[in-house]
Structures are given as structure tokens and as C-alpha cells.
Amino acid sequence: MSGGYPRPRACVIGGGIAGLTVAYEMCKAGVPATVYEAASDLGGLAASVRLGESYVDKYYHFICGGDRDLLELCGELGVPVFWKPTRTSYLLDGTLYPFTTAWDIARFKPLGPVQRAQLAAFALHCRRLRDWRSLEQRTARDWLIDRLGRHTYDVVWDSLLSAKFGEWRDRISAPWLWHRIWRVSQSRRHALAGERMGYTEGGTRSITTALVREIRGRGGDVVTGCPVTGLAVDADSIRAVLIDASHVEADVVVSTVPLPCLASILPDEAGSYRDELLGIDFIGVVCIMLGLRRRLTDSFWVNVNDGRAPFNGIIEYGNLDDTSPLGTHVAYVPMYLDPSSDRYRATDEELYAECVEALEALNLRFRREAIDEYRVFRDVHAQAICPPNFSGKVPGISSPIKGLYITDSTQLYPEDRNRSGMIRLAKAAARVAVRRASETHQRGSRPGEAAP
Ligand SMILES: Cc1cc2nc3c(=O)[nH]c(=O)nc-3n(C[C@H](O)[C@H](O)[C@H](O)COP(=O)(O)OP(=O)(O)OC[C@H]3O[C@@H](n4cnc5c(N)ncnc54)[C@H](O)[C@@H]3O)c2cc1C
Known part of the structure; x- marks a missing residue:
């Protein structure tokens, strides 16, 4: 950016993979951004912890073949990704059954031959399906029982959905389940092949550390142990983020915190928008x-x-x-x-x-x-929790407050939350934030105000 006006002040709330990527992308576009992270460590859900001399993620993180944005980012940052053939199995009443390939399903004894054939055909169907909107009104449970029968649902799917949604498993939409099956299928070269997963050595920390280095090297900053406690708005536009009871002036703010956390820092002016965000459990x-x-x-x-x-x-x-x-x-x-x-x-x-x-x-x-x-x-x-017709509840990247943009994993729907998807959203949010910053800069002060 050029001109005699002060540079726009850009803030990013949250130092998970999304927040750090937003700041990195903004810095690359010439808008240095500062990330404020509440915790003492970076990484959010993908934070890593020290184990001996090295680091591992506090939660398991694997990379799928279709995680394009994550793989591109790792390539750009020089973070190597390692791939390995992996196996899935099913532990049912004390017996461990292989459950990786179509051959495994064909030999999965807890189901009869017809049920196994239906299951293999269903996996293939999900791999090919694109029109997920036709499933929008259905729960995963009803869809699965319809296609595979009650016995297969009880033996295979009920526990898989429980593993992810606990007691809410019956409320989950069919498109969510479809995408989950489809995403993992992208880690196979063809339907009959085994699966292959990727990882970065030292966990996600290898990526976040590289992002912080790049952000600081390009004039941005990353501050930990610094919760944002509120947002100040003036005439529908963002004015500042509140930290420790002081105002940090900002022309653009990108929130990457979970929706309920964002709702808790929105100003009173946000009224019904806050209610919409709180409508998601x-x-x-x-x-x-x-x-x-x-x-x-x-x-x-x-x-x-x-x-x-x-x-x-x-x-x-x-x-x-x-x-x-x-x-x-x-x-x-x-x-x-x-x-x-x-x-x-x-x-x-x-x-x-x-x-x-x-x-x-x-x-x-x-x-x-x-x-x-x-x-x-x-x-x-x-x-x-994403029930049927969830896509109608998902907030957009732009908010009703001008200059405030948001990323949240719900915006990936029907895709399950994952780092690659969050990187994709972060890039999209950074693009609109940079555009806004550029307008602010060109007008000398705020959009809508005359340049001095
Ligand atoms: C058990 C588990 C397993 C997973 N497995 C995988 C996997 O295998 N592969 C994969 O790709 N993904 C996986 N994920 C998903 C992945 O971890 C997330 O999608 C991703 O890390 C989300 O990143 P984010 O930056 O959007 O949000 P978050 O990681 O939630 O980051 C938000 C940050 O905002 C901070 N914050 C909150 N409030 C404030 C505030 N007021 N001020 C400042 N900061 C604030 C938080 O401390 C946090 O650091 C898994 C997640 C879990 C929980």
C-alpha cells in the first residue's frame, strides 16, 4: 500500500491455525496485522504440548490427501509433510476386525453378506455423491437406516456417530456424515486401495511456529496471554478491540474464535446478530x-x-x-x-x-x-452440532459490523471441522479484510469519510 495516510490497524482475534493464517495472508498483502491470543500458547484446538524433548498435538491431527490448502501452506512455509499407510479397525464386543479396505468390509463378520455388500456400495456412493443439498433435511441416522438397515446402523454407525457427537448423535445431519466419509475416501487412490494419512513432525506446532516467524518478519505481531474482552463500534463500523480495559484502535478486525466466544465480546449494538451466533450449539x-x-x-x-x-x-x-x-x-x-x-x-x-x-x-x-x-x-x-438444514444457520465471513470479519468451522459445513478448511476460510477472510483496509487507507480515515 502507498500514500501519506497512516496504515490501517488490523487485528486478528485468536491464535489458532485460522488466526495465524489470516495474519500471515494480510501481512503478505502489505497489511501488517497483530494477533491477540487469550491462552499462553498458540494453536487453539491444534495446540501442541511438550513430551520429552519434542512436541505432540494435544488432540490427534492427521492430514488427508484432499487437504489441499494445508498442504499448499506447508509447502509455502517449508514444513515437510510425511505420509504413511494407515489402518482402521473395529472393536466389537472384544474382537478386533480390520476395517480399512473394501476387502475388509467384505469380510466383516458382524454383518451378513447382503449387509456387507450394501455397506461397500454405500461407501462408493458417498465417494461419488456431489449433490449434498438433496440430503439437507435428513438426519444421518435416518439416511443410514434407510440405505443400510437398522442392524448395520446399530453395529457400525451408532458408535461412529457417538464417537463424534456423544448423546447428540441422532440430531446430526446427513450431509455432515456424507462429507466425512468423502473426505477420508480422498486418502485412497481408488475405492479398493488402502488409506494413507499424513502428519507434520512435532505436530501442528511446526506450522504455527513457521507462521509466527513469517508474520513477525513482515511487520505483523503475535501476542499471547491477551484475551480480547470486547469490541467498540462507531456508526456500524469497527473502531477498536478492548484488551485489559484499554482500546486498541482498529480499522479491520478478523475474529477466529468460536462463535459463542465472539458473541460474548460483541457490543450491544450487535443485538440480533449475537442471538443468531448463540443459536448454534x-x-x-x-x-x-x-x-x-x-x-x-x-x-x-x-x-x-x-x-x-x-x-x-x-x-x-x-x-x-x-x-x-x-x-x-x-x-x-x-x-x-x-x-x-x-x-x-x-x-x-x-x-x-x-x-x-x-x-x-x-x-x-x-x-x-x-x-x-x-x-x-x-x-x-x-x-x-449440525442438525438438518444447518446451512441456513451458518454465519458468513462478513458481519453486520463493517470491518469485522469472522471465521468459524461451521462455515465449512457440510465439511467437518479441519485445519485445511480453516486455512481456506482464513485466506478468504484475509482477502476481504485487506480490501476493506485498502479502502480505509485510500480514503485517509474511515470508509465513508472524506480524506483530509
Ligand atoms: C479432538 C479433535 C481432533 C481433531 N482432529 C483433526 C484432524 O485429524 N485433522 C484436522 O485437520 N483437524 C482436526 N481437528 C480440528 C482442528 O483442530 C480445528 O479445525 C482447528 O484447529 C481450528 O482452528 P481455528 O483457528 O479455527 O480455531 P481454534 O483452534 O479454536 O482457535 C481459536 C483461538 O481463539 C482463542 N480465543 C478464544 N477467545 C478469545 C478471546 N476473547 N481473545 C483472544 N483469543 C481468544 C482460543 O484460545 C484459540 O486459541 C480436530 C479437533 C479436535 C478437537
Whole structure:
């Protein structure tokens, strides 16, 4: 940008992958932005924690073949992505069944031959389907029961949906499920091939660290431990972000925080917009990370359908990224829960004890003596609940407040929340924010005001 007017003040709220990408893109376009992150660490849901001499993500993060924006960003930042063939299996009442390829499904004993053929045909159908809007009014549950029958739903899908949405599983829309199946299918070269997943060494931190370096190198900044507590608006336009009771003047602000967090900092003028944002429900996640001395299975992802376990999945991350520190084999046991529930609020020790007891009962190669260490992580806004017709509720990138733009994983719908999608949204938000900043700059002060 050129001219004698002061540069626009650009703020980004939230230092997750989306916030850092917004700032990076704005800096690249000549609009230096400052990121304000409430937590002491960057990364948000994709934050990494120290384990021995290295870092791992607090939640499991894999890369799919179709994660174009993430792969492009890693290429641009010089962050290497490693790929590995992975396996999925199904643990049903004490027996572990392979569940990766069409051949595995063809041999999946808990279903009869007709049901297996229907399941394989359904996977192929999802791989080819594009017109997801035709499914908009349906729940995933009804769609699956219609196409595959009640038995297949109970054996296979009920626990898969529970693994992600807990007690809300019956409310989830069919397009969400379709996209999830489609996205994972993009990690196969063809329908009969095995799957391949990617990861970055040291977790998502390798990407966020590179982003921070680029942002600072281009005149922007990143500040942690700095919650934004409010937004100031003047005549429908953003004026400032409030930090520690002081006003940081801003011409453009991009919020990348979960919608309920944004709603809590909107000014009174935002009235019905705030209500719209609060109309979307979120669920929380509690995730137990185990540092193990030996593998549980050969699979990356184990779906669990067993009444003895309070969880529906085990993610053996060490079977994807085996470069973990000190030879520790990392596994995650996630539970999606209502943050007001007793289980969400249980102590780390209680959750760990419950998890270990269930793992011992599940007939895996698990011994509690093989646990080197464990950590428990929680997030209140882990996942939006997307019922039928959800697309009508999704907010746009532009808000009713001029100069305030937002990114949120709901905008990916029917795509599940994922880092690549958030990078794509972040680039789109940065583009409109840069345009606004440029208008502000050209007019010398605020859009709509005469230049001096
Ligand atoms: C259990 C789990 C597993 C996942 N697995 C995968 C996977 O395998 N692959 C994949 O690609 N994705 C995965 N994801 C999704 C991925 O982590 C998210 O989509 C992505 O990290 C979201 O990034 P974000 O920047 O949009 O939001 P967030 O990460 O939520 O970042 C928002 C940031 O805003 C900050 N903030 C909030 N309020 C304020 C405030 N008032 N002021 C300043 N800062 C504030 C928060 O502290 C946070 O750092 C997973 C997520 C979870 C929970």
C-alpha cells in the first residue's frame, strides 16, 4: 500500500491455525496485522504440548490427501509433510476386525453378506455423491437406516456417530456424515486401495511456529496471554478491540474464535446478530493422551463399540507418526461431552482411571504398567452440532459490523471441522479484510469519510 495516510490497524482475534493464517495472508498483502491470543500458547484446538524433548498435538491431527490448502501452506512455509499407510479397525464386543479396505468390509463378520455388500456400495456412493443439498433435511441416522438397515446402523454407525457427537448423535445431519466419509475416501487412490494419512513432525506446532516467524518478519505481531474482552463500534463500523480495559484502535478486525466466544465480546449494538451466533450449539471434548511403551493394535484408528467402554474410539497416533519422543507410543482416547456433564467435569485422575479400566477390559494388548505418562485435555467448544438444514444457520465471513470479519468451522459445513478448511476460510477472510483496509487507507480515515 502507498500514500501519506497512516496504515490501517488490523487485528486478528485468536491464535489458532485460522488466526495465524489470516495474519500471515494480510501481512503478505502489505497489511501488517497483530494477533491477540487469550491462552499462553498458540494453536487453539491444534495446540501442541511438550513430551520429552519434542512436541505432540494435544488432540490427534492427521492430514488427508484432499487437504489441499494445508498442504499448499506447508509447502509455502517449508514444513515437510510425511505420509504413511494407515489402518482402521473395529472393536466389537472384544474382537478386533480390520476395517480399512473394501476387502475388509467384505469380510466383516458382524454383518451378513447382503449387509456387507450394501455397506461397500454405500461407501462408493458417498465417494461419488456431489449433490449434498438433496440430503439437507435428513438426519444421518435416518439416511443410514434407510440405505443400510437398522442392524448395520446399530453395529457400525451408532458408535461412529457417538464417537463424534456423544448423546447428540441422532440430531446430526446427513450431509455432515456424507462429507466425512468423502473426505477420508480422498486418502485412497481408488475405492479398493488402502488409506494413507499424513502428519507434520512435532505436530501442528511446526506450522504455527513457521507462521509466527513469517508474520513477525513482515511487520505483523503475535501476542499471547491477551484475551480480547470486547469490541467498540462507531456508526456500524469497527473502531477498536478492548484488551485489559484499554482500546486498541482498529480499522479491520478478523475474529477466529468460536462463535459463542465472539458473541460474548460483541457490543450491544450487535443485538440480533449475537442471538443468531448463540443459536448454534457446541459440544466439548475430553481427551486422554497416553504415552505407552508398546502398541495396542496395528491400527491408527480403532472404532470401539463395546458397552464396557465409555468411549467410542482409540486413536493410536504412534501408528502414524512413530517419531515420537523417547520412543513413546502416543494414543488418544477422546470423549465428546456436554461441558456441564459430570463426566466432563470429572477430575483428570477419575477420567484416567475410568479409561484404563475400560482398556484393560477390551481385550487389546494393553497393560497399565506400559503407560509412561498420561495427560488429560479439555475444550468446551470442540465441535458445532449440525442438525438438518444447518446451512441456513451458518454465519458468513462478513458481519453486520463493517470491518469485522469472522471465521468459524461451521462455515465449512457440510465439511467437518479441519485445519485445511480453516486455512481456506482464513485466506478468504484475509482477502476481504485487506480490501476493506485498502479502502480505509485510500480514503485517509474511515470508509465513508472524506480524506483530509
Ligand atoms: C479432538 C479433535 C481432533 C481433531 N482432529 C483433526 C484432524 O485429524 N485433522 C484436522 O485437520 N483437524 C482436526 N481437528 C480440528 C482442528 O483442530 C480445528 O479445525 C482447528 O484447529 C481450528 O482452528 P481455528 O483457528 O479455527 O480455531 P481454534 O483452534 O479454536 O482457535 C481459536 C483461538 O481463539 C482463542 N480465543 C478464544 N477467545 C478469545 C478471546 N476473547 N481473545 C483472544 N483469543 C481468544 C482460543 O484460545 C484459540 O486459541 C480436530 C479437533 C479436535 C478437537
